[in-house]
Amino acid sequence: MLAYALSGFVYRHKQAVMVSYLLLGFELELYHPREYRMVIWYLDFLLASSLGHQKATAQYVLDDEAYRVKGARHGCRGSGAASRLTPLR
DSSP: OHHHHHHHHHHHHHHHHHHHHHHHHHHTTOSOGGGHHHHHHHHHHHHHHHHHHHHHHHHHHHHHHHHHHHHHHTTOOOOSHHHHSOOOO
16 A cells, blocks of 8 residues: 555656646746647646546545455455554554
8 A cells, every 4th residue: 555655646746747737827827828739638638637536535545444454354464555554562
């Protein structure tokens, strides 16, 4: 789960930088009016992709939590990454 969280963070950060870069182009008036449609389409694509990734991440976390709760009910330790970590003292 830790590797998934790290790669997810990097992916979300990369997309945020890409969106910021495109929006900055509007503020600096770098785009010709004929390019607006393309840039807006790409912004829509990036934001939809980011939303899809966030939904998938949320579902992954919920599934992992449900698996660990189910394992705890049956007296088993979960096999998720969180169950392998030792608590800090």
